Amino acid sequence: MPTLQTSTPARLCYLHLASKEPQRQIDFYQRMLDMDSQVQADGSWILSGPKRAMLVSPADHSGLLACAYDLGDQARLAALRDRLIERDCTIEDYHSPLLEPGAFLIRDPQGRQTIFGVSRPHPGADRQGMPGRLQHVVFQTTELEAMIDFYVNTVGFTVSDNVVDEQTGQLMVCFLRSDDEHHSLAFFRGSKNEWDHHCYETNEWNDIRDWGDRFAKERISIFFGPGRHGPGNNLFFMVVDADRNRLEFSAELEITDVAREPGIWPQGEYTLNSWGRAWIRS
Structure with missing residues (x-):
C-alpha cells in the first residue's frame, strides 16, 4: 500500500x-x-x-x-x-x-x-537565527486505536515505534512518520483530547545546550529533560511558550528506513527518557 x-x-x-x-x-x-x-x-x-x-x-x-x-x-x-x-x-x-x-x-x-x-517563500525564512526546524507535533487522545487507524490506513503515515503497557498489553503511545524521519506525528493515550507539544529539530548536542542557555537567560525553566528518548533516540528538552503551550528542542532524531518494522517499547520512564525521570501522561 x-x-x-x-x-x-x-x-x-x-x-x-x-x-x-x-x-x-x-x-x-x-x-x-x-x-x-x-x-x-x-x-x-x-x-x-x-x-x-x-x-x-x-x-x-x-x-x-x-x-x-x-x-x-x-x-x-x-x-x-x-x-x-x-x-x-x-x-x-x-x-x-x-x-x-x-x-x-x-x-x-x-x-x-x-x-x-506546497510551501511558498515567506518573510523571515532567510533571516539568521539559531537552528531549529519545525519537525513534529504530538497529541493526547482518549481514542488511540481509532487515531492510528485513520492516520495509517487512510492518510498513509507509517508506524515507527509503539509503547505498550507490559502488564495489560495496552498500546500507550504510537510514533508515526511521514518521510524518513522517525516521527512527524505521535499520539499518547490520555484522559483528555489535547495538543501535547510541538518540536524543533536542531543540528547537534551543542545546539541543545545553546537553546537551553537562551531560555535560562530569560528565566524560562526546562520542565522535562534534558535527556534522550528511547523511541527516536533523540536528545531533547521541553519548555513552555507564553500561552503555556509545550515546545521541545531535539537533536539526532533517528532516520528510519522504509523496510524497518515497528519497534515495541515498554511503558515507563526509561523509554521516555533513558537518562532519568520522565513526564508520564495520564
Missing part, C-alpha cells in the same frame, strides 16, 4: 495557533525563536524564521487550530489528494498565505485539522 514515506513524503511546515493574548505570544516567538511577524488582513499574524513558521490568530481560547505539511511539489500534492479521495477521506479546499494554491484540509475522527500543501 502506498504511504506518505514511499510515495508522497511530507514534512511539517507550520502550525496555526489560537491565542487569547496574541501579542504576548508573538513577542515570545520573536524574542526566543528569532521569528519575524507580519499582520494579515484578517487580524492574524504570520511568524516566520529559519525553517520554522506559524500563524497566530486572536481567539477566546489558546491552543492548536491546525498543523500543515509540505509535500514539496504540486504533483505529489495531487497524488495525495487522489489517494485520500479513493480512501473516502473528506477533502476541503484551503487557502493559506504560507502555501501555494491547491492546498487542502482533512479532519480526523476527533476533529483535528491537518493541512497538506
